[in-house]
Amino acid sequence: MPMIIIEELCKGCAACVEVCPNKAITRAVKTAKINQELCQDCEKCVFVCPNGAITGASNKSKS
Ligand code: SF4
Numbered sequence: 190m191p192m193i194i195i196e197e198l199c200k201g202c203a204a205c206v207e208v209c210p211n212k213a214i215t216r217a218v219k220t221a222k223i224n225q226e227l228c229q230d231c232e233k234c235v236f237v238c239p240n241g242a243i244t245g246a247s248n249k250s251k252s
Pocket residue numbers: 191192208209210211212213214223227228229230231232233234235
């Protein structure tokens with residue numbers, strides 16, 4: 190499953206936007222948004238987020 194951003198935790202710092210190799214993340218007004226079709230589940234954004242706002246949408250078994 191692609192990553193999702195928990196909007197309540199996201200501070201809109203855009204660190205994840207910079208790190209995504211697939212340009213799947215864009216800044217929204219106060220948060221960021223992940224394009225689920227572009228996300229390759231690499232988890233780089235998960236580690237770079239200072240607020241723990243990015244997480245897998247469900248269990249990580251790849252199909
Ligand atoms: S998991 Fe990887 S591809 Fe998906 S949004 Fe995060 S950095 Fe981009």
